[in-house]
Amino acid sequence: MSDIIQLLPDAIANQIAAGEVVQRPASALKELLENAVDAKATQIQVWIKDAGKQLIHVIDNGRGMSATDARMSFERHATSKIRSAQDLFAIRTLGFRGEALASIAAVAQTSKIRSAQDLFAIRTLGFRGEALASIAAVAQVELKTRQENAELGTLLQIEGSEVKKQEPIATAVGTSVAMKNLFFNVPARRNFLKSNPVEMRHIVDEFQRVALSHPEIGFSLVQQDLETYHLLPSKLSHRIVGIFGKSSQNQLVPCEEDTPHLKIKGYVGKPEYAKKTKGEQFFFVNNRYIKSSYLHHAVSTAFEGLIQADQHPFYVLFLEIDPAHIDINVHPTKTEIKFEDERTVYAVLRAAVKQALGAHHVMPALDFSMDVNFQENWTKNPSTALELDREYSYKTYNTPEFQKAAVAGWERLFDGDVPKATTWPNTQVSKEDQEILTFPSRASAEEVLPPSAVEVQEGTGTTFQVELSYIVAQMSTGVLIVDQQLAHERILYERYLKQLQASQGSSQQCLFPSTLTLNPGDFSLVMDMLPELYSLGFQVEEFGKDTIVIQGVPADTQVKNEKELFEGLIEQYKNFKSELSLDKKENLARSLAKRSSLKKGQRLDAREMETLVGQLFACQNPNYSPSGNKTFVKLDLPSIHAFFAK
Ligand code: ADP
Numbered sequence: 001m002s003d004i005i006q007l008l009p010d011a012i013a014n015q016i017a018a019g020e021v022v023q024r025p026a027s028a029l030k031e032l033l034e035n036a037v038d039a040k041a042t043q044i045q046v047w048i049k050d051a052g053k054q055l056i057h058v059i060d061n062g063r064g065m066s067a068t069d070a071r072m073s074f075e076r077h078a079t080s081k082i083r084s085a086q087d088l089f090a091i092r093t094l095g096f097r098g099e100a101l102a103s104i105a106a107v108a109q110t111s112k113i114r115s116a117q118d119l120f121a122i123r124t125l126g127f128r129g130e131a132l133a134s135i136a137a138v139a140q141v142e143l144k145t146r147q148e149n150a151e152l153g154t155l156l157q158i159e160g161s162e163v164k165k166q167e168p169i170a171t172a173v174g175t176s177v178a179m180k181n182l183f184f185n186v187p188a189r190r191n192f193l194k195s196n197p198v199e200m201r202h203i204v205d206e207f208q209r210v211a212l213s214h215p216e217i218g219f220s221l222v223q224q225d226l227e228t229y230h231l232l233p234s235k236l237s238h239r240i241v242g243i244f245g246k247s248s249q250n251q252l253v254p255c256e257e258d259t260p261h262l263k264i265k266g267y268v269g270k271p272e273y274a275k276k277t278k279g280e281q282f283f284f285v286n287n288r289y290i291k292s293s294y295l296h297h298a299v300s301t302a303f304e305g306l307i308q309a310d311q312h313p314f315y316v317l318f319l320e321i322d323p324a325h326i327d328i329n330v331h332p333t334k335t336e337i338k339f340e341d342e343r344t345v346y347a348v349l350r351a352a353v354k355q356a357l358g359a360h361h362v363m364p365a366l367d368f369s370m371d372v373n374f375q376e377n378w379t380k381n382p383s384t385a386l387e388l389d390r391e392y393s394y395k396t397y398n399t400p401e402f403q404k405a406a407v408a409g410w411e412r413l414f415d416g417d418v419p420k421a422t423t424w425p426n427t428q429v430s431k432e433d434q435e436i437l438t439f440p441s442r443a444s445a446e447e448v449l450p451p452s453a454v455e456v457q458e459g460t461g462t463t464f465q466v467e468l469s470y471i472v473a474q475m476s477t478g479v480l481i482v483d484q485q486l487a488h489e490r491i492l493y494e495r496y497l498k499q500l501q502a503s504q505g506s507s508q509q510c511l512f513p514s515t516l517t518l519n520p521g522d523f524s525l526v527m528d529m530l531p532e533l534y535s536l537g538f539q540v541e542e543f544g545k546d547t548i549v550i551q552g553v554p555a556d557t558q559v560k561n562e563k564e565l566f567e568g569l570i571e572q573y574k575n576f577k578s579e580l581s582l583d584k585k586e587n588l589a590r591s592l593a594k595r596s597s598l599k600k601g602q603r604l605d606a607r608e609m610e611t612l613v614g615q616l617f618a619c620q621n622p623n624y625s626p627s628g629n630k631t632f633v634k635l636d637l638p639s640i641h642a643f644f645a646k
């Protein structure tokens with residue numbers, strides 16, 4: 001019997017591989033965009049004809065390729081991201097698919113990963129080295145590329161894996177890849193492509209994902225000679241508005257959470273911005289777009305009660321997590337991911353979104369009902385568990401009773417210390433149980449302390465001031481350091497917001513009314529806000545052309561000069577307006593809180609410090625200042641012990 005097994009010619013092997021990587025025009029675009037990003041481009045242009053069936057052309061100003069690399073880049077498993085056999089074993093620890101291992105091991109001519117260390121920091125989008133080879137197997141590709149210090153660049157034409165031309169060419173620094181007539185040599189695949197509108201939708205989706213995850217890069221998209229996106233390098237909020245339009249501008253709520261294992265950043269849409277159609281939900285894990293119905297569920301439940309069941313909240317959320325704790329490569333297109341500890345990611349994400357919605361008062365009250373047992377998930381770092389439940393437990397101080405009595409928060413802080421995570425039962429606890437468990441102190445009792453209790457209550461803990469800026473307070477489980485200015489901003493912000501909502505600010509009469517002449521723009525701004533200013537306790541009236549008279553200011557603002565306060569308020573309001581998308585009330589509350597808060601450098605006596613800390617922890621969201629800075633840090637006993645451990 002003669003032997004019948006043969007090696008497949010490269011062209012056919014590549015075509016087969018292409019089936020995985022290039023399913024449709026949009027998937028080719030994704031690969032080309034990711035390569036441009038990996039090449040550190042700062043400008044990326046995309047030209048599309050016939051929904052990508054005729055042409056996908058990506059031009060970047062990244063680092064370009066040498067003539068040899070240009071040729072190599074079309075080899076299968078040619079990547080600049082993996083170098084040696086050792087690397088492969090290290091990759092394995094990241095959970096590569098056995099299949100990829102085998103194929104990569106067979107060739108190993110690669111460049112984005114050079115050592116085992118690199119692997120733990122894989123930040124490039126591509127690393128399998130398959131994309132270009134696959135694309136060239138099923139299309140006619142023209143590549144032009146030049147490196148910065150090279151006089152001439154390289155032109156390369158490839159059709160169905162066959163190199164048709166390679167020659168030096170004068171071209172701009174960077175890389176231009178034009179992919180023409182996708183599936184020209186695989187008619188069956190071509191026939192399976194959907195209508196142009198459908199394929200174009202996929203293309204725009206991919207474009208949006210990459211553009212969202214890299215607001216620092218300028219992008220443009222030209223469809224049939226018509227530029228449909230022109231996105232300048234900017235920050236995320238602007239990028240979102242650039243992509244989703246002006247209507248999204250006032251709808252974004254920043255969402256941020258920082259735990260030792262997981263950082264979350266991004267924006268969620270206000271509930272009223274939720275839509276019946278899907279498609280404006282974006283998760284990026286370590287800056288890579290991923291799909292996850294599990295995480296989507298976490299966000300959706302945070303919106304529960306705020307949107308209808310058939311609506312989808314808008315979100316663009318970035319999760320940063322140690323790559324060692326995730327497995328990116330579950331799926332060849334790398335859009336699925338496995339977390340080592342899914343349940344914690346779920347809980348932190350959900351809490352972060354709830355907190356964001358609460359912080360912006362789109363939610364009447366935060367109820368953090370914990371449905372995940374942190375203890376089990378964070379066993380590697382016990383102090384983290386404590387940190388987490390402590391942080392979240394603060395967020396449950398939201399009943400009006402607590403807010404009336406500032407002292408309640410303070411008391412809670414000392415004698416209501418949260419039980420250690422290790423004492424938590426392993427079974428799930430109902431919300432009620434949880435609260436009792438977490439707050440065994442008086443603060444959970446029905447009885448409300450009269451406001452005067454603030455005065456009586458003295459010396460609950462030892463407090464002192466550092467640098468006339470920070471309040472140091474002792475707790476039974478450690479030490480608390482509070483930023484007096486940021487804490488006060490948080491307190492005032494919540495107070496003002498409440499007054500604005502209830503239109504019931506109280507006012508203190510100025511001794512001498514003062515007049516203030518404004519420029520016409522500011523004057524009309526003030527006229528436009530009169531009702532809100534009254535709600536806050538300002539007594540302001542029109543007093544001739546572009547002039548107002550100030551007769552009263554909000555009670556308990558510590559100001560010597562009303563004029564200055566008012567001018568500062570307007571200035572701050574305008575600043576926030578240009579930077580952030582806040583609604584009028586929120587902006588006013590934030591601006592006034594910032595302007596009238598006590599500042600660093602102000603001496604406080606013990607009682608003032610205690611009141612301040614008490615009021616802070618009676619806030620709905622004591623953890624952060626309105627602009628998102630931490631208001632306090634906690635040094636708990638384990639970390640203090642750790643300082644001195646041998
Ligand atoms: P991978 O991105 O997984 O490494 P690709 O097939 O997408 O594999 O690309 C192969 C190699 O070609 C990359 O590792 C990179 O070195 C080089 N390359 C591809 N596109 C570009 C580009 N736009 N600019 C610079 N180098 C590129």
Ligand code: MG
Nearest residue numbers: 034035126131
């Ligand atoms: Mg790539």
